[in-house]
Amino acid sequence: EFELQPFTVPTNIRAGESVSIGMRYKPVDIGTDTGVLFITVHLGSQTQRIAVPLSGDGQLNPTVTDTFQQLANPKADVLFVVDNSCAMREEQNSLGSNLGSFLTFATQQGIDFQIGVTTTDVDSNGEAGRFVEEGPQNVRIITPNTPNGSAAFSSNVNLGTSGSADEQGLEAAYLALKDPLINTWNAGFLRTDAALAVIAVSDEPDHSNRTVNFYENFLRNIKGFQNSGMFSFSAIVGTQAGGCNGPGGDAQYAPRYIQVAQNTGGVVESICNANWGQTLANIGLNSFGLKRQFVLSSAPVASTISVDVNGTTIPSVTPGGATRWTYDTGTNSIIFQTGSVPEAGATISITYSVQCL
Numbered sequence: 001e002f003e004l005q006p007f008t009v010p011t012n013i014r015a016g017e018s019v020s021i022g023m024r025y026k027p028v029d030i031g032t033d034t035g036v037l038f039i040t041v042h043l044g045s046q047t048q049r050i051a052v053p054l055s056g057d058g059q060l061n062p063t064v065t066d067t068f069q070q071l072a073n074p075k076a077d078v079l080f081v082v083d084n085s086c087a088m089r090e091e092q093n094s095l096g097s098n099l100g101s102f103l104t105f106a107t108q109q110g111i112d113f114q115i116g117v118t119t120t121d122v123d124s125n126g127e128a129g130r131f132v133e134e135g136p137q138n139v140r141i142i143t144p145n146t147p148n149g150s151a152a153f154s155s156n157v158n159l160g161t162s163g164s165a166d167e168q169g170l171e172a173a174y175l176a177l178k179d180p181l182i183n184t185w186n187a188g189f190l191r192t193d194a195a196l197a198v199i200a201v202s203d204e205p206d207h208s209n210r211t212v213n214f215y216e217n218f219l220r221n222i223k224g225f226q227n228s229g230m231f232s233f234s235a236i237v238g239t240q241a242g243g244c245n246g247p248g249g250d251a252q253y254a255p256r257y258i259q260v261a262q263n264t265g266g267v268v269e270s271i272c273n274a275n276w277g278q279t280l281a282n283i284g285l286n287s288f289g290l291k292r293q294f295v296l297s298s299a300p301v302a303s304t305i306s307v308d309v310n311g312t313t314i315p316s317v318t319p320g321g322a323t324r325w326t327y328d329t330g331t332n333s334i335i336f337q338t339g340s341v342p343e344a345g346a347t348i349s350i351t352y353s354v355q356c357l
Helices: 089-097 099-109 149-157 169-177 212-223 225-230 255-263 276-287
Strands: 002-004 023-025 031-043 046-058 063-069 075-082 112-119 195-201 231-237 244-246 249-251 268-270 293-295 306-309 325-328 333-336 347-353
Touching (some): 002 031, 075 169, 089 099, 089 149, 099 149, 099 276, 169 212, 195 212, 195 225, 195 276, 212 225, 212 231, 212 255, 225 231, 225 293, 231 255, 231 276, 268 276
Parallel strands (some): 075 112, 075 195, 195 231
Antiparallel strands (some): 031 046, 063 347, 244 249, 293 333, 306 347, 325 333
C-alpha cells in the first residue's frame, strides 16, 4: 500500500544539493498500515543503509487535526552581512543606531538571541566570513547578556568604506557558516535548537561566483530541508530594476539577494527608501525564532482548512483584506505572515479534510 514513485538510481548529490523521493500511500482497506523505505548511501568507500519508517491510516472521508506547540523559549542566531565598500557609511550609521527597533520584538518575547556581523569583503585581506569584533567593546557574538549590546552592534557594523568593491555577500555568509570558520573564529554561533536568520545590507548586487541555488541550498541545509521554517534570508538592498535613489542613498538592483529572500520567507526592503527603524522592526519580527511554518501530516482539501491559535479561529484573511496565513502546496504547510506569527508558547491546531489521492 506504499508506492515508490519513479526515481533514477544511482543518483549523485553534490554538497549543498538535495533531491526528493516521492512516496504514495494507497490504502485498500480501513486501518493503520506501516512500512519502511530503505536508502543506500555511498560515501567514498563507505556504504550506509538508512531505514525511513512509513505509516498511513486508511479512513473513509477522514478529517484530521494536526496540533503544534509554538516554542516556549525561542532561540535565534542572526548573521548580518554588511557592505563595507565605498558609499556605505550613511547606511552603516543608520543600521547601527536603529538596532533597538530590531531587538524590540526579541526583548518583549524573551528570545535567546545571538548576533554576529561580517562584511561583503571576501578578498584575502578582507573578513572573508570572519565575524568582526570592533572596539571599544570587542564583542564577536552579541547576546541578551552583552553589556551595552547596542553599542557593540553599532561598532561592529560601522566598518568604514575601504572594503572590496567586489561585494560577495552570499559567499561571505557561506564562508561564515561553514568549516573551518564556524568551528574556529565563529565558533559558538550556530546552535542546533535555534532558528537561523541571515540579513544582507548592501547598495550593490551580489557578485559571488557560485549559483544562487548553491547558496540557498547550503543555507537551508544548515537547519535541514524539513525545517525550512527555522531559516530565513532577508535583504536591505536595491529593489528596483535599473537602480534607485532616495533618502537612504543610491543603490543598484540586487536580484540574487532578493531571490534567496523570497524563496526562504524573508523580508525584502529597499535600502534607498529605508525607514530604518521600521525596516529593522519588520525584519526582527521575521527573524527571531518563532516558527512561521507548520507542516501538515496529510494532504488537505485546501478549502476545508481551519486554523486555531489558543482555541481561537484565525481566518486566513482579515476583514480589511490583509493575509494572516496561507497554505503552501509545495511544502504541504501552513505559513503565517509577518505580524501574525503565533506567540511564544501558543498552541496551533489545524483541522482539514484529507484529499483522496
